[in-house]
Amino acid sequence: MPPIIEVQNITKTFQARTGTRVLLGKGGIKDKLAGVKSDSFNALENIDFNVDGGESLGIIGSNGSGKSTLLKLIAGVTVPTEGTINVYGRVASLLELGAGFHPMLTGRENVFLNAGILGMRHKQVEAVFDEIVEFSGIGKFIEQPVDTYSSGMYVRIAFAVAAYTNPDIFLIDEVLSVGDEEFQRRCRRRIGELMEQGKTIVFVSHDLGIVNSLCERVILLSQGKMILRDTTSKAIDFYLRQIGDDKGLHTLHCGDLETIQCNGRISIFYKQEELTPASGLQFQVFYMGQWHNSIDADWEMSERSDTRCVARGNWSKLQTTIVWTIENKENKVIWSVDLECENPTSFEQFETNVHLPQEYVQWIYDDESGTFPEIQTDDTAWQVVTSPELICENAAALPSGDEGVPLQINIEKHRPNARGCWVNSDFMTGCRIFQIREQLGHESIELPAGTTELLSLELEVHDSRDSFDQMLGEKSARHTVQSGDLRARFDRGRLRLSFKDQQLTAGLHGYASLFINNLWNDSLNLRWESYEEEGAKKRFTGESRRFPYALIWEIAPAEDNAVKMNLYLEAHEDIQIQEFHTSLLLDTNYAEWSTDHESGTFPELTPEAQDWQHLNHQYDQGISGTASGEGQPKIYLTVDQDSPDARFTILNTSYHENARVVQALTTPEHGVISFPKGRHPYFSGVIRVG
Amino acid sequence: MNSLVYTDAHQSQVRRLIPDLIRSRQLLFDLVWKDIRIRYRYALMGFLWAVLEPLIMMAVLTFVFSFVFQIRSTVGGGPRETAVTILVGLIAWQFFSNAVSSATNSLIDNRSLVTKVNFPREVIPLSSVGIAFVNLIIGGILILVLYSALLLKIPGQMIVFVPVVFAIQFTLVIGLGLLFSCWNARFRDVGYMVNASILFGFYATPIFYEPAFVLERLTDRGWENLYPLFFVNPMAGIITSYRELLFNNTLPSVNLLLWPTICAIGVLVLGVISFRRQAPTLSDRL
Numbered sequence: 001m002p003p004i005i006e007v008q009n010i011t012k013t014f015q016a017r018t019g020t021r022v023l024l025g026k027g028g029i030k031d032k033l034a035g036v037k038s039d040s041f042n043a044l045e046n047i048d049f050n051v052d053g054g055e056s057l058g059i060i061g062s063n064g065s066g067k068s069t070l071l072k073l074i075a076g077v078t079v080p081t082e083g084t085i086n087v088y089g090r091v092a093s094l095l096e097l098g099a100g101f102h103p104m105l106t107g108r109e110n111v112f113l114n115a116g117i118l119g120m121r122h123k124q125v126e127a128v129f130d131e132i133v134e135f136s137g138i139g140k141f142i143e144q145p146v147d148t149y150s151s152g153m154y155v156r157i158a159f160a161v162a163a164y165t166n167p168d169i170f171l172i173d174e175v176l177s178v179g180d181e182e183f184q185r186r187c188r189r190r191i192g193e194l195m196e197q198g199k200t201i202v203f204v205s206h207d208l209g210i211v212n213s214l215c216e217r218v219i220l221l222s223q224g225k226m227i228l229r230d231t232t233s234k235a236i237d238f239y240l241r242q243i244g245d246d247k248g249l250h251t252l253h254c255g256d257l258e259t260i261q262c263n264g265r266i267s268i269f270y271k272q273e274e275l276t277p278a279s280g281l282q283f284q285v286f287y288m289g290q291w292h293n294s295i296d297a298d299w300e301m302s303e304r305s306d307t308r309c310v311a312r313g314n315w316s317k318l319q320t321t322i323v324w325t326i327e328n329k330e331n332k333v334i335w336s337v338d339l340e341c342e343n344p345t346s347f348e349q350f351e352t353n354v355h356l357p358q359e360y361v362q363w364i365y366d367d368e369s370g371t372f373p374e375i376q377t378d379d380t381a382w383q384v385v386t387s388p389e390l391i392c393e394n395a396a397a398l399p400s401g402d403e404g405v406p407l408q409i410n411i412e413k414h415r416p417n418a419r420g421c422w423v424n425s426d427f428m429t430g431c432r433i434f435q436i437r438e439q440l441g442h443e444s445i446e447l448p449a450g451t452t453e454l455l456s457l458e459l460e461v462h463d464s465r466d467s468f469d470q471m472l473g474e475k476s477a478r479h480t481v482q483s484g485d486l487r488a489r490f491d492r493g494r495l496r497l498s499f500k501d502q503q504l505t506a507g508l509h510g511y512a513s514l515f516i517n518n519l520w521n522d523s524l525n526l527r528w529e530s531y532e533e534e535g536a537k538k539r540f541t542g543e544s545r546r547f548p549y550a551l552i553w554e555i556a557p558a559e560d561n562a563v564k565m566n567l568y569l570e571a572h573e574d575i576q577i578q579e580f581h582t583s584l585l586l587d588t589n590y591a592e593w594s595t596d597h598e599s600g601t602f603p604e605l606t607p608e609a610q611d612w613q614h615l616n617h618q619y620d621q622g623i624s625g626t627a628s629g630e631g632q633p634k635i636y637l638t639v640d641q642d643s644p645d646a647r648f649t650i651l652n653t654s655y656h657e658n659a660r661v662v663q664a665l666t667t668p669e670h671g672v673i674s675f676p677k678g679r680h681p682y683f684s685g686v687i688r689v690g
Numbered sequence: 691m692n693s694l695v696y697t698d699a700h701q702s703q704v705r706r707l708i709p710d711l712i713r714s715r716q717l718l719f720d721l722v723w724k725d726i727r728i729r730y731r732y733a734l735m736g737f738l739w740a741v742l743e744p745l746i747m748m749a750v751l752t753f754v755f756s757f758v759f760q761i762r763s764t765v766g767g768g769p770r771e772t773a774v775t776i777l778v779g780l781i782a783w784q785f786f787s788n789a790v791s792s793a794t795n796s797l798i799d800n801r802s803l804v805t806k807v808n809f810p811r812e813v814i815p816l817s818s819v820g821i822a823f824v825n826l827i828i829g830g831i832l833i834l835v836l837y838s839a840l841l842l843k844i845p846g847q848m849i850v851f852v853p854v855v856f857a858i859q860f861t862l863v864i865g866l867g868l869l870f871s872c873w874n875a876r877f878r879d880v881g882y883m884v885n886a887s888i889l890f891g892f893y894a895t896p897i898f899y900e901p902a903f904v905l906e907r908l909t910d911r912g913w914e915n916l917y918p919l920f921f922v923n924p925m926a927g928i929i930t931s932y933r934e935l936l937f938n939n940t941l942p943s944v945n946l947l948l949w950p951t952i953c954a955i956g957v958l959v960l961g962v963i964s965f966r967r968q969a970p971t972l973s974d975r976l
Contacts (some may be wrong), residue, residue, distance in 0.1 A: 014974065072973070076808030079970040093807060100803045104728040116720045117807050145731075 003088075004169060004200050005074055011383045012044040012069055012224075042100055043069045044080070044120075045224045053089075053168075056201040058215030058232060060208065060239055065221040067204045074202060089168030089200070092118050094159070101158060103147035107138055110146055110160050118165045128164045131259050135186065136160035154487030156183055163190045169200045172473035188428050189216070189380045208236050208265065209279030209355075213428045234612055237274060240267055248299025250309045259328045261301075261311050264294035266326065268333055270405060270461050278355045278431045283337050286349035286439075287318055301670035320345060323451070331463070336413070336456040336587045339447060346444035350418070352455055353427070354434040359404050360397040363422045363432070365473075366491070366572065372424055372432055379427045380591055388419035388437065395420060395434055396468070405461050406468035408436055416525065416545070417445075478531070482536060483557035487690045490540055490555060493524035497584070499561070499633045499689050506659045508661035512567055512683065515578040523551060541570075548572035552679070561633075562688040568680045579667035581649075582683045584637055585659040590629040593662065595648040596622035602652060602660050609655040619647045625662040637662050639685040646683075704966045710810035718813050722820030725764055729821060740828045744784065748777045755898040770840040777836060778936060779897035779929050783831035786863060787888045789822035793867025794884045797875045798976060805973040812965060815871040819863060838934070846939030855931045858947065858954050862924060865957030868965040875975045876968070895925045900933070924950035 014407055037160065044066045051057050057065045072078050075093040100117045101110050111132055115125040125132075133142050136156040138149075146154060162170075172191070191214060195201060205211050211218060211232065218235035220228040228235050240260045248263035258269040266281035267274055284293040297313030304310075307329070313322040319342040327334040337352065362371050365386050372385055396408040418438040425431040436455065438445060462468035479490045488510075489496045495510030496503070512523040526542030533539070537556035544550065554566040567582065569575075592601050597618040623641070625648035628634040639646045651661040664685065666673070675682075710717070727817035728739055756772040783935055798810070804811065838844050874880035901920065908914050921927050927950045931942035942946070968975075 018871050072805075075806075077805060078973045091808065100800075100807070102728055104731050105724065109724075109727070113724055116717045117803065117809065119809070121716060338902060 001502045002053065003309045004053040004055075005051040005088075005202070006084075006086040007047055007049050007051075007070075007074070008084050008086075009046055009048045010044060010073065010080035010085060011042055011046055012066075012073065012078075013040050013042050013081040015040050024212065039658070042224050044073070044086040044221075046533070047083075047226050049219060049226065049229055051200060051202065053200055054198040055217065056195055056203065058211040058218040058235075059204045059221060060211055060218055060235065063127075064223075066224040067221055070174060070221065071173055071202065071204050074169075075171050082453070087169065090119055091169045091173040092162050092165045092167035092169060094162045094173060101146060101154070104145055107133075107142040107143050107149070107157055111142075111157065114158070114161045115165055118162065118167070120165050121478060124166070127304040132157075132160045132164050132618045135163065135190070137183075140422055142453065152183070159183075159187055163187070167199070169202065170194060171202050171204075171630050185426065188426065192380075192428055198615075207279075208239070208262075209282075209295075209429070212236060212278050213430065233274070233277075233533075248301065248311065248313070250301050250304045250311065252307055252309060252326060252333075254307050255330045257328055257331060257333060259326055259333050261299075261309060261324065261326055263299045263323075264297050264313050266282050266324075266333075267336065268459065275357070275461070276355050277357050277403045277406065278425070278429045279353065281335060281352075281354050281445035283322060283350070283352045285318075285320075285339075285347050286351070287345075287347050289348075292318060294324075297322055318345065319343060331461050333459045334412070334456065335459070338451050339454055340451045341447050341449055344446065344449050346446045348444050349437065349439040350415075350445065350454060351438075352457075353423075353438040354409060354457070355429075355431040356397050356407065356433070357404075358430050358432065359399050360407070360432045361400040362398040364394075364398070365420070365422055366394070372422070375427055375430060377426050377427050379424070381426060382433070383424040385422040385424055388421040388435075395422070396472075397422075397432055397434070398465070398468070405463060406460065408460040408468065408471070410458040410460065411436070411456075412458055413453060415454060418455070472521040478533075479538070481536070481555050481557050481563055482562055483559075484561040484563040484690075486563060486687075488555060488563045488687070490538065490553065492528045493522065493526050493542055493551075493564075495555070495563075495687075497563075497635075497687065497689075502632075504587060504632070504635060504689070505585055506587050507653065507657045508583075508659075510582075510584045510687070512551065512553075512580070512582045514549075514569075514580040516575070518578070519546070521546065523553075526551060547575065549575055558686055558688075561690045562686050564620070564686050565683065566681060569680050571677050571680070573677050575675050576672040577671050577675065579665065580673075580682065581665040582637075582685070583661050583663040584635070584687070585661055586627055586635065587629075587632065588658060588660060589632050590627040590635075590660045592629065593625065593627045593650045593660070595625050595650065596620075600650075602627075602650075605652055605655050605658060607655045609652065611654055612661065613652045615650040615652060616648070619649065619665075621645050624648070625650060625664070627660060627662050633689045635662070636688040637664060637685060638688065639664055639683070646685075702966050704962060707810075707812065707962060707966065709757065711778075711812060711816075714810050714813050715768070717809060718817050720945040721813065721817035722823075725821045726824055727818065739826075740825050741832060744777065744781055744825075744829050744832060747784075748773060748780055751776050751780065751852075751898045755975065770771030774833070774837055774840055775833065775900070775933065775937070776898050777829075777833055778932055779895070781826065781833060781954050782859070782929050782932055783892065783895060783897050785822050785826040786859065789819040789863045790866045790870065791884055791888055792818040792822065793863075794870040794874050794881050796867075797972060798878075801976045805976055807885050811969045811972055812868065815867045815965075816864070819867060833936075839859065845936050848935045848939045848941060851935050851941065855928060855935065855942070855947070858950050859928050861958050862928075862950065862954035865954060865961040866961075869957060872965045872968045872972065875972055891923065891925065894920075894923055896929055901926065901930055921946075921949060 025390050047070065058680045059070060061067050073080055074087060075091055076087065100114055102113070105113065108559045111129065112122060112125050116122070124141065138153055138157050141149065141153065146157070179524045190253040201214070203211060203214055215232050217271055218230065218232045219226055220235050220239050228238055230409040240262055250261050260267045260269070264282065265279060266276070282294050292315050294313055297315045299311055300315040302312050308327045311324045311326070313324070321340040323338040325336040359377065363369060363385060368386070373383070376656070394410050395409060396406060398406045408646045414436065415438055417440055418436050420436045423433040423435050425433055461472065463577065481488045483502045487498045493511060494508060497505045497510060508522070508524065514521045521544060523542065526544055528540055528542040530541040531538070537554055540553045542551050549572060550570040552570055558564040588605065590602065593599060593615065595618070596617055597620055598616055600615060602615065624636055624638040626634060626636045646664040646666055649663045649665050651663060653661060655660045664683065705835045730739065752769065755776070756769050793815040800814050803827040804814065870880055870884055904920050905914065905917050908917055925947045931946055934940050934942040
């Protein structure tokens, strides 16, 4: 392809603005007469490059480095002071969307006018008009004056016009940071289509993530000079390292790990290779119908050393500051995110994304693992790989074969309702993403004025697969009780059971719940922090966040294929409990159940099942409940004679939760069960398999 | 291949002006249309205002000058003749002043376009003349209606020469528009000077009086030699010519139109050259 844009050794000089100084003062006529040279500066100096047809070129550089001037020169809006620019083809510039839009004209009128400004004939516009309207999603509003549009609609229609004017060259300046996620995706897809059609794209941004995913080559500008023209990854790497005098930029080193915080994006390098492509580590909040990304904030470093830094990013519109503390240790990066609100603020969502390269093929989350599906070329939306689960402490991604290093993500601190999952990005971005998101349905998340801790992540790199496997083993051994082929792993208030590596439990697994003040308090909502070991017995203590009590779970292996569970209630003051239960949620392959008094089969779960459904009829006191199914080992939940009077109930969960339940329920005939201050055993039993 | 090639030297070449404008004709008309539509879109009476505005102005001027200051038209002397005479001067002047002042500010008003998109910059000042032109046409119809309604006759056959005079006026307006708009981008002082000159011009141009009135006053003081200075203002000759054609049904003398013609061509040449020279870097100055 011959060059479509030739930039030949150009320099652009700006004179100091004259204005009131034209007659008097510096640079004025008086000085000119006296032969004093006026102030001028070179916005661009000796820039020389060609862009081939069909190429997509990114221009990056810090503020004031001349990016926008260069784009304006290519657009022909202004001319260089020295040198020449030849552009062979029609240019559509998205320097600012909706240039020439008039608020009083209707959408339709503006489309024609705007397309006319971009050089299209009315006939040509008519031919693509329907596509423009469809792409923008404006619908019938197209006949309304644009001053009735929301800002999102305005941008959408403006982008649609530009995207369908069929130029040879597209100039794009930061426009992709507007609009909602769905629209941004559509923009990207459209840009992708244009690239496939062989259009030339010149893209300016300081969002390295977008540049990375859209551009093949990058020009790096600094103070008007072209420092580098290279492939995207090399140029971005160089940019992150070299343009280091920005106030929001800091580099941490430790061992083979290097971490760069660059204005709201964290990049991690391991042995000089970037581990975090595209948008790196980023954080965003959804507030008042809009995403606010950490890269939109104004960053500065409030503390910096070689291994630790504190960065503060201010979103002036939100009157909120993000505080990042980043610590670089041997093989570990610890990243904490706090939010500092000036006033009590209600957010709609928080989202944290850790971008990893596509070379990671296997994911681990909690006890589960699997392989990432291939990202297809027509994937324009992110695809969830694992269903969002309440946070559990570790996630990891493994590369294929010997390429790359296993990366482990430990979630040290998180908010109670945060959920984590693995996600495949769209094709353009091409990333595996670990996403932590907090969203309370339609309710908003209220944060008080002052500082709130949101999250703390530890990213750990293992130099080899072996050390990773060993770590996994040790980690789970701490929480695992093994008896014959039965393995019970304690996971923050849940007991996961497996038999010969076959998962027996599902969903909430084995958990306990107390009904206090008309509220069910599930064991997994407790703050499980303390852990003790006594021989083979493991003891876990979880503090309630709501009521003055703690639960103590003692789990120990019993005779073959059985686990002994002793649950204690530690009442910090007198407490009254209406009822409580200890339940096992079983895989749906379990088909039959029995109690001391009756037996039956589990009916199929149907989508109509919105609630849990009781299956047995006799709730007299008993000592055991069992479940069995084809291919499943028979499972017994048995209570000791000295455990307070238990009744067994058998249930199906809702369709959504998709599990069978064997439950030991304690419910008083009248009133409540009172526990005075002190420690009380409240459940004692055995889970046996086989 | 329908693509166009441009290089940095392109916009400053005078010889490319005409091809550039031909290429951008649709944009030119679009912009004119846009101005027209938004001007009257949210006004209840819409286009009616284009008629009402000059009518009200005429009524006020007629009242002030013919009753309060006792200035009389030479056509017949009655208030109805005065009113029509004033209307002719007023419509012609308003086209001139509206067109020049909006063209002067046009580049600044359309900053967002000029600094974002590449197109022949002349389109902007030229399109800004459009709305004044529409008002002129409405005004012209108004003149004809009032002429026949108030004077109870129709203009003579010399009316066919009105477009010739108008061509001179139009050339002058375009020239001034190009000249002032580009310099105004550079020195905003130009805009203020244009506004002041238009205010001055309103009194220095025979709008609510006729040249004979000026001659009379000068002769009273023995300064009649200064009378030709009055016609240094090209609009004086142009408006007087319109009146000659419409009221006296005579061709204006060559003397009356020679100077305005020279002015118009001179200003156009100056305007085009100035504008073309500055066009490539206009966006840096906005």
